[in-house]
Amino acid sequence: MRAYRAGLMAAVAAAGLVVPATPVVAAGHAVPPPVSSRSTAAGYGGAVATVDATATAVGRDVLRSGGNAVDAAVAAAATLGVTEPFSAGIGGGGFFVYYDARSKRVHTIDGRESAPASTRRDTFVDPATGQPYAFEEARISGLSVGVPGTLLTWEAALRKWGTRSLAASLRPAIRAADKGFAVDATFRQQVLENAAVFAQFAPTAQLFLPDGRAPEVGSTHRNPDLADTYRLISRRGVEAFYEGPIGADIAAAVQDPPVADSPPRPWPYLIRPGGLTTTDLAGYELRFPAPTHSSYRGYDIYGMSTPSSGGTAVGEALNIMERFDLRHTPPAKALSVHLDASALAFADRDAYVGDDTHPRVLRELLSDRYAATRAVVQPDSALPKPTAPGELSDPYGSVRPPTAATSGEKAKSTTNLTVADRWGNVVEYTLTIEQTGGNAMVVPGRGFLLNNELTDFSFAQRAGALPDPNLPAPGKRPRSSMSPTVVLDDGEPFLAVGSPGGATIITTVLQILFNRIDRGMSLSEAVAAPRASQRNSDTPVAEPAFIAEYESELVALGQPAFRPIAELGAATAIEFQDQRRLVAVAEPIRRGGGSAAVLCPAPNGACGAVDGGITVTSSPGAPR
Numbered sequence: 001m002r003a004y005r006a007g008l009m010a011a012v013a014a015a016g017l018v019v020p021a022t023p024v025v026a027a028g029h030a031v032p033p034p035v036s037s038r039s040t041a042a043g044y045g046g047a048v049a050t051v052d053a054t055a056t057a058v059g060r061d062v063l064r065s066g067g068n069a070v071d072a073a074v075a076a077a078a079t080l081g082v083t084e085p086f087s088a089g090i091g092g093g094g095f096f097v098y099y100d101a102r103s104k105r106v107h108t109i110d111g112r113e114s115a116p117a118s119t120r121r122d123t124f125v126d127p128a129t130g131q132p133y134a135f136e137e138a139r140i141s142g143l144s145v146g147v148p149g150t151l152l153t154w155e156a157a158l159r160k161w162g163t164r165s166l167a168a169s170l171r172p173a174i175r176a177a178d179k180g181f182a183v184d185a186t187f188r189q190q191v192l193e194n195a196a197v198f199a200q201f202a203p204t205a206q207l208f209l210p211d212g213r214a215p216e217v218g219s220t221h222r223n224p225d226l227a228d229t230y231r232l233i234s235r236r237g238v239e240a241f242y243e244g245p246i247g248a249d250i251a252a253a254v255q256d257p258p259v260a261d262s263p264p265r266p267w268p269y270l271i272r273p274g275g276l277t278t279t280d281l282a283g284y285e286l287r288f289p290a291p292t293h294s295s296y297r298g299y300d301i302y303g304m305s306t307p308s309s310g311g312t313a314v315g316e317a318l319n320i321m322e323r324f325d326l327r328h329t330p331p332a333k334a335l336s337v338h339l340d341a342s343a344l345a346f347a348d349r350d351a352y353v354g355d356d357t358h359p360r361v362l363r364e365l366l367s368d369r370y371a372a373t374r375a376v377v378q379p380d381s382a383l384p385k386p387t388a389p390g391e392l393s394d395p396y397g398s399v400r401p402p403t404a405a406t407s408g409e410k411a412k413s414t415t416n417l418t419v420a421d422r423w424g425n426v427v428e429y430t431l432t433i434e435q436t437g438g439n440a441m442v443v444p445g446r447g448f449l450l451n452n453e454l455t456d457f458s459f460a461q462r463a464g465a466l467p468d469p470n471l472p473a474p475g476k477r478p479r480s481s482m483s484p485t486v487v488l489d490d491g492e493p494f495l496a497v498g499s500p501g502g503a504t505i506i507t508t509v510l511q512i513l514f515n516r517i518d519r520g521m522s523l524s525e526a527v528a529a530p531r532a533s534q535r536n537s538d539t540p541v542a543e544p545a546f547i548a549e550y551e552s553e554l555v556a557l558g559q560p561a562f563r564p565i566a567e568l569g570a571a572t573a574i575e576f577q578d579q580r581r582l583v584a585v586a587e588p589i590r591r592g593g594g595s596a597a598v599l600c601p602a603p604n605g606a607c608g609a610v611d612g613g614i615t616v617t618s619s620p621g622a623p624r
């Protein structure tokens with residue numbers, strides 16, 4: 001495998017495709033740090049990539065002061081709760097994937113929101129009409145709020161694999177919330193997009209619409225309530241949230257939404273209460289599922305199992321693609337194979353994957369034997385879309401597939417981060433509150449938004465279709481597309497990658513892997529390259545640059561024309577090269593550009609000179 005990669009890199013270098021190493025981000029100060037928005041950083045000793053310069057700097061500072069990848073990931077995630085409050089925070093959930101250098105094993109935490117005990121199969125059906133609610137009607141309500149898992153995820157990750165306390169990990173975020181940070185164009189834009197719904201709730205309007213207006217770019221945004229919430233958690237532990245006053249406030253907000261007295265603009269729907277209780281919060285449990293595993297051209301691909309469909313869909317598509325020599329296939333034909341593999345994987349994902357899909361079904365979906373039955377793909381002639389799900393040997397137990405694809409478009413919410421430490425440990429973490437702005441309710445006095453994750457359930461069984469694996473039920477977790485992925489090469493990390501983007505997360509992660517492994521791109525190029533998303537649809541979406549470059553050739557091969565979409569995803573990734581060199585990559589442009597940092601520009605020694613002295617002391621993980 002090393003040989004495959006070396007050969008590929010040689011070919012890339014010969015073709016002049018390597019992006020020159022970007023200078024590393026220089027060492028900063030405590031929060032709020034000097035902001036750098038470099039999207040690629042290469043070097044040694046540890047690396048961080050997030051969507052946000054403040055969070056990246058916090059993660060880097062934790063690594064620099066001796067913390068490991070888990071410590072840095074939790075501190076960065078807590079900071080994202082402050083600086084990216086519309087995408088993620090303690091009101092939501094996520095999936096944490098951890099590669100442990102000592103054991104060379106990949107572990108996962110499923111911190112997905114779960115449905116309260118009061119959830120019914122018809123929770124998202126309007127009793128007055130018998131029809132499913134409109135999406136926004138369901139979203140902006142208490143009905144959409146699942147029991148959050150993010151805070152417990154942080155606590156468990158630190159306890160199992162970290163070296164620092166939760167209180168220490170929240171400290172930089174508390175500083176950021178107290179002192180404030182400069183509003184950027186993305187933050188302002190996300191408020192503007194949500195202005196109508198944020199105005200419906202008094203605490204949300206107070207926090208994010210000061211004087212009734214979205215904060216100006218360059219103004220300072222502070223969140224003292226969130227600082228106090230984090231401080232309370234620091235003092236009293238996660239119990240303050242799951243069994244204490246914060247949880248009581250969450251349940252109260254869900255059951256009696258904190259609507260504003262006279263919002264400037266009326267909202268067209270009734271704002272319905274939900275049934276989440278303090279008992280639901282007290283009963284929430286993390287899960288620690290085995291990662292999904294498949295192989296691709298000799299690499300081991302580890303991803304997230306159910307309730308995410310990410311691990312199986314990415315793995316199945318790669319298994320189908322692996323049957324073709326895509327490195328030596330002309331670009332448009334290779335892309336056509338990739339798009340068809342993605343469509344087939346989505347047909348199966350929609351039909352078979354939900355929270356309670358049997359592990360046997362997941363194993364079959366990820367098997368090469370099954371991929372062989374799905375390899376109806378031909379480089380010269382595209383599959384008609386939508387295509388039917390495949391035939392599994394014993395597919396459903398009690399669950400049967402629907403008859404057609406159901407994947408919808410999603411807004412640009414959620415966030416992803418990637419961290420590696422000097423010991424070789426790696427974290428790939430995707431966390432979300434579902435839509436940008438979640439359900440738009442800030443918990444009164446607590447400074448964070450609630451999720452609307454339960455709208456990831458199918459709202460209703462479609463008439464005439466076979467049973468849907470993703471219908472709501474008490475305690476069930478809605479199907480996700482989040483795809484934090486760690487790729488190993490002979491047991492050592494090669495790549496870690498993830499992205500937001502709803503169901504397009506799967507296609508973004510898949511496309512980055514395809515770009516990097518098969519298309520001769522460096523990791524920076526693989527992330528920056530224009531994207532398309534084929535989710536078993538006859539109207540797939542693609543970014544304008546992708547359409548300009550490939551659409552005519554793809555249509556000539558029988559692929560459907562693309563619907564333009566401004567951007568897909570907001571990925572972060574790290575590549576692990578020979579001699580422990582790390583390349584951390586965030587988006588150069590999408591969602592305003594992300595931020596990547598490494599600890600040292602050169603192998604140890606030079607690092608001390610730049611960063612004011614890194615001392616490598618006792619190791620929380622084995623040296624590689």
Ligand code: GLU
Pocket residue numbers: 410411412413414432433434435453456479480481482499500501502503505
């Ligand atoms: N709720 C989505 C999921 O779990 C993620 C939302 C997004 O990325 O836009 O798949």
